[in-house]
Amino acid sequence: MILHVINRRPAPLLIMLLIGAIALAASNLATHLPVDLWWQAISAPQDEQLDQLLVHYSWLPRMTMAWLCGATLALTGCVLQQALRNPLAEPATLGIASGAQLALSMATLWAPWLLVNGREWLALAGGGVALLLVFALAWRKAFSPLALILGGILVSLYFGAVNAGLMILHGQELGPLFIWGAGSLVQQDWQQVQFLLPRLLPALGILLLIRPLTLLGLEDSGARALGLSLNRSRLIALLLALWLSGCVVASVGMIGFIGLTAPSLCSMLGARRLRDRLLWSPLLGALLLWLTDLLVQRLEGFDGGFLPTGAATALVGAPLLIWLVQGLRLRGEAPRSSDNSTLPRHSSRTLLLGLALLLAATVLVALAFGAGPHGWTWSQGAMLDELLAWRAPRVLAAIGCGALLALAGCLIQRLTGNPLASPELLGISSGAAMGMLLALILLPAASNGALIGASTLGAVITFAALLALSRRDNFSPTQLLLVGIAVGALFDALLQILLANGDSRAQQMLNWMAGSTYRANEQTSWLLGVTLMLFGGLCLMLHRWLDILPLGEAATRGFGVSLRGSRLALLGLSALMTACATVVIGPLSFIGLLAPHLTRMLGLVRARAQLAGAILLGALVMVAADWLGRNVLYPYQMPAGLLAALIAGPYLMMQLWRR
Amino acid sequence: MPAIALRAALSILLYLLTPVAFAQPVTWNDDFGPVTFEHPPRRVVVLDWGLVEQLLAIGVTPVGVGEPDGYRRWVSIPELPASVADVGARREPNLEAMSQLRPDLILATPEYTSILPLLNAVAPTMLLATFDDHGQPLQRSRHITTLLGRMLGHEAQADALLKRVDKRFAEARAALAGQAREPLYLVTFLDERHLRVNGGQGLYQAVLDQLGLRNAWQGPTSSWGFATITLSALATPADARLVLFEPLPDRAVLDRNPIWKALSAVREQRVDSLPAVWPYGGVSSAERLALLLQQRFAPSAQP
The missing domain is CATH 3.40.50.1980 (Nitrogenase molybdenum iron protein domain)
Incomplete structure (x- = not known):
């Protein structure tokens, strides 16, 4: 009856996937058990027959969980995307997964008794807190798609940073969590299915929400005209989505991208109406996850390695996202930078001088004052000379990296007219990190030089990909951000797989990723110094472009500046600067986001003043973060990038909230 | 002059x-x-x-x-x-x-x-x-022990240690010989669903070799000598004995687990638990593991 109302266009693909999955599953099951015993194993396994029990209690529930989780995540993604009118909303992009992970890490360390029975609720609470935070950040923007996604990235990165800090300090204790974090579908009985299934029942409530959700897809004004209490239905839909995804995350860990890819694929295949997507997405999600999991099981047989399914979905999903982004149009363009031109400008010279003095004082403290075996000491004389050998390269590296990232951030923000863009968010840093990780895997005992080369290569490739992918759209800021997320996710997935396998190289990566000046030496100081001089000078020379570009495309052309040419040059410059800084300090710091922002707050609005201010502020924050990192937990050291992120995160969230 | x-x-x-x-x-x-x-x-x-x-x-x-x-x-x-x-x-x-x-x-x-x-x-x-691609941790550790002893003026102690370890291995081997021994799974639980099994190029495998014991895990491992597996991997061979190293998982959770209960080792009560031994150590950890295995499986031959 209902069939002719339903759009059937995704059906062919679904059937193809289904046939593929069934064939794979059958061949997989055949390795466990001869065909004639299948039915017995499924219906009533004999107690003494372990292969039958394995099929009944491990293989079958694993398959069921793949279906349930895939379908639920896809449905959740579908609902979130509709309710937030945001084609990129899903549990992972909204920070739910990172919140859950952090809650579990913290409980493992400080309240293990909570894990015995309440693991699920902890994950749920963590995910809920993260989502609330994201919503709070986007509240004043009426959940504008971009505000939400930016909030989601920010919260994810922040929670991820806290989690990385915990793992650096307590890697040994948190080892088992790496597996959960990577999303393992392994089952040993029906308990998890029994846990999950009843909790998924509220999903049926979506049937009641179809009409309001459809209306929510319209513009707010249109929906309001229909007399709909918009925010209440939206809230109900969101709570439902949070509950569903929370339950999935709690039981199997982080399985990214299903919630994103399944609904997107469905709409690409022609299921445009909400009703169609709500039907087809869960089916597609279930199939996708099932297929991925079957492939994972097949691969596991080969090398004895352990491949968590969640990480595998990210490996497949991230490139898919990059591909999807190309055809995507986000309603609501990136926010334009707020106009602060009314602030007094005459003080900029005094302000810059003040910043320079402050930086000098901070550097002095960072060099001479610190914790030691006999407590906090000001060092002088021979003692200072000796310590300088260790401290000076690190302080110099902090200055160089902070300044370079700040410059890169300035360029990118001016370039995109988006005050929340930054090298960290564009994935260039992640690209560099990926290059380094691959070098660590492929070249055992790689030298520093090889690692630096590999990460520069990674950054350049990412940058080239960014350019190639977004060429058609004149480098639309939103799409750049999205590709950045995808690259970041790809890198995360690789790292998760290594961590879940207890690979010591992954631990090494964790440290580097978190951004430590530890490896800095004279060589890196020179490298950074020269790069900073060269590129900083170049940026200052290009300040005219930077003043013009944020005025918009028409104005830019009006000034006789080639839009594509100037953007390309500035993007290239910022990518190179990011790569240089990332090689030394890792992909995580937020400095590229924070410093340009702070300078604008201080009233340094013109490009030249902002660039100079950003150099000073970026260096200042990074030196301070490095000093804190070296001293707070002495002799244990926290990476500067991580501390900078921990400092900068709340500030940036405040800013996002206020805007 | x-x-x-x-x-x-x-x-x-x-x-x-x-x-x-x-x-x-x-x-x-x-x-x-x-x-x-x-x-x-x-x-x-x-x-x-x-x-x-x-x-x-x-x-x-x-x-x-x-x-x-x-x-x-x-x-x-x-x-x-x-x-x-x-x-x-x-x-x-x-x-x-x-x-x-x-x-x-x-x-x-x-x-x-x-x-x-x-x-x-x-x-x-x-x-x-101690652990490299050649997978000879005991030889490597012997080499390191001797080297450190000579470098740091503790040659006698190093020699004594190696002799003592050899003696321990020989005793344990003798004590365990003559008994028909089933192959052993040496595992540590990570959580209720995942465990690490030791073998391959690791120290535990080296100790098993010294004592003439068979490892039930014949699959590949990392160069540190472990693989991350799930319970079902322990199903074969059917005569395997499970040796769990501390920390042990919640007993109640395990007892509810149908696959755990169905493992022939569990059904036929061939499950032992031993205190944790650092799997990434040298001769001293190896000696400790040998002693623990001997005490557990050949208690009559106590020194």
């Missing part, structure tokens, strides 16, 4: 006053080639817990160790004296803290290659792998 006598007297005097100036530089080989010391090293900083264990086992107390509390918790034997300074995280040992200990030798593994220049700036650093 008087001139020569004078010169001799002078040099003897000088020798007595500044013994270091006259000490010959010494050179020892680590895994990558010669490392030169101005004088025989005495103050040692150790970054890897396995090497800490091997050093303590020959009676040398390091001046500094990375994450000593972690060593006390995860390795624990031989005991690490409280006087040993903490030099920070093993992955990023605090160079300032290390240099203030004035070490004349740093011991680390080849994983530290990428920060070797930094470490060498603190003190001559030797990189010694």
